[in-house]
Amino acid sequence: MRGTTAPRVRSAVRRAAVVLIGLQVWLASAAAPAGAVGREAAAGRAPDPVSVSASSAAGAVTSAPGCPSGPLGATRHLTGGTALSPGVFSSLASQLSVDLPFRVGGTQAALPGGEAQVALTNARGTLALALTAGDCTTPTLSYDGTSASGSGTWTVVPDAAPTNAYRGATGGGTFTVTSDVTPGTGKLWTVNLTGNVTLLQPQVAVTQRAFWGGIGNYFARTLSVEYRIRNTGTGDAFGVKLVDALPTDSRITRIGPVPQTVGAIPAGGSARAVVRYRVCAISCRFTATTQTFLTDALDANGHTETVPVVVAVPITPFP
Incomplete structure (x- = not known):
């Protein structure tokens, strides 16, 4: 009798377990949030193109010593900013700010890497770009005693601030710049940026x-x-x-x-x-x-x- 009862008990337990597992699966599927169907992975999204041109006649230039060695014996530090219309940098009205310490000397100039920055700012946050055009020993910009001009490259400055919608951005591109770098205020400058940013x-x-x-x-x-x-x-x-x-x-x-x-x-x-x-x-x-x-x-x-x-x-x- 005992041998007959044991298989029946085991069979009933198995059936109960199957029902319980099925119920758990149904509840999990009903409670779990549904995710997007057929969506691309975030990493698979295309980089965002950046194309910004800005100029201002209100730049300020200060003078300081230049590179410790080489032909660039003076620094002409340009700071300033200008408004960007909606659609230039995102759909919002924005601000472009420049902080460009030109190293100048003779007929040459440079923006050594890590020193020059452009910041693009709106209500969502700030995307900062580091500009490079030559260095103290290998200048790549032109200087005529009044203006510095030429081209170089830029990369995104890392930022992890949680309130910045542009946090974690990467990317780079090229730029051109022309600026009056004589010391004083009311200086005309122009910056053009092109490239790609991955957000x-x-x-x-x-x-x-x-x-x-x-x-x-x-x-x-x-x-x-x-x-x-x-x-x-x-x-x-x-x-x-x-x-x-x-x-x-x-x-x-x-x-x-x-x-x-x-x-x-x-x-x-x-x-x-x-x-x-x-x-x-x-x-x-x-x-x-x-x-x-x-x-x-x-x-x-x-x-x-x-x-x-x-x-x-x-x-x-x-x-």
Whole structure:
């Protein structure tokens, strides 16, 4: 008798375990946030092009000793700034600032690496660039006693400040510069920058909360679904918009409103958008295909991420 009972007990335990495991898997799939389908990895996004031209007639130049050896015996340190219109550096109005210690002597000049910088600043943060054009022993810029001019290269200055939307940026390019470097104020200067910058990229995950919002909506079968759009990427998201949240079930009608502008979502942050549906007369579940548009901090790499989200229609009219 004992030998017959043991297999039956083991069989019942196995069946219970299978049911329990299945229930756990179902609960995990229902609770886990849905991620974007078919999206590129953040590292696979294209670099953002940089093309900025700026000039000002309000530069200030001070004089100081030059290189300790070589032909460049004086320093002409230019500082200044100018406003950039929206669309030049991101979609925001911005500021370009220069800090350029020209080493000059004879007919030559240089901007040794690590000394000269240009900063591009807006409400999102600052992207600082280090400029290099020759060095104390090998000048590559021209100097005529009044102006320094020529070309060189730039690289992004590393920055990890969490409040700077341009943190973690890398990249480089070329520049040209022309400046009156005689000491004094009201000096004319022009800088042109071209190249590419790779930014930390945003990424989307979506969860939902379904509710009736009142007994009248329950009887009218008008369901509200609050979509929580989370930025799970390392970069901040801008221009975020819930383009659509279309049900795949023919019994469900999406009322709207869509699209909805969400705005900016910092890395690790979230925003919410509510979409209403006319749903089936009995308890059911449906999948809504959410589409979210977003860009990075330079308003580039704009793309739409598609995330399917399973919505369970509440059985009762109460939360």
